[in-house]
Amino acid sequence: LIATSASATSAPKTTDKAIADAYSRLQVKNASRNLITEIARDMVTKAEILTRINDARVEGVTEANKATARRMLAKNMSIEDIVEITTLSQADVLELQKEMSKN
Numbered sequence: 001l002i003a004t005s006a007s008a009t010s011a012p013k014t015t016d017k018a019i020a021d022a023y024s025r026l027q028v029k030n031a032s033r034n035l036i037t038e039i040a041r042d043m044v045t046k047a048e049i050l051t052r053i054n055d056a057r058v059e060g061v062t063e064a065n066k067a068t069a070r071r072m073l074a075k076n077m078s079i080e081d082i083v084e085i086t087t088l089s090q091a092d093v094l095e096l097q098k099e100m101s102k103n
Contacts, residue, residue, distance in 0.1 A: 062088075069096050 014020055065086040072082045073096060082093050 066092070066096060069093055070100060073097050073100055 014023075065088050069082050069086045069088055069092075072085070073093070079090060079093050079097070082088070083090050086093070088096075
């Protein structure tokens with residue numbers, strides 16, 4: 001009875017104050033456990049959302065830098081200047097240059 005009472009929604013009818021109090025404490029303990037579980041789930045969800053937002057932001061900045069690098073390559077600017085200005089790696093800029101030369 002006590003083992004299942006933690007998940008019971010209401011205490012059994014009793015006139016014994018000690019038993020009623022024990023059931024009440026079990027219900028609070030179960031409610032606290034459920035609340036903690038719900039809060040933890042919300043925290044994970046918020047963390048996932050923030051991670052996805054940050055990933056999207058980084059991806060957007062990288063794509064913008066690549067677009068800038070392509071324009072700079074089209075104007076025959078030096079690889080060194082493009083790397084310095086866009087903060088892309090030299091390998092990334094050379095890869096963009098290679099892609100552009102194929103087109």
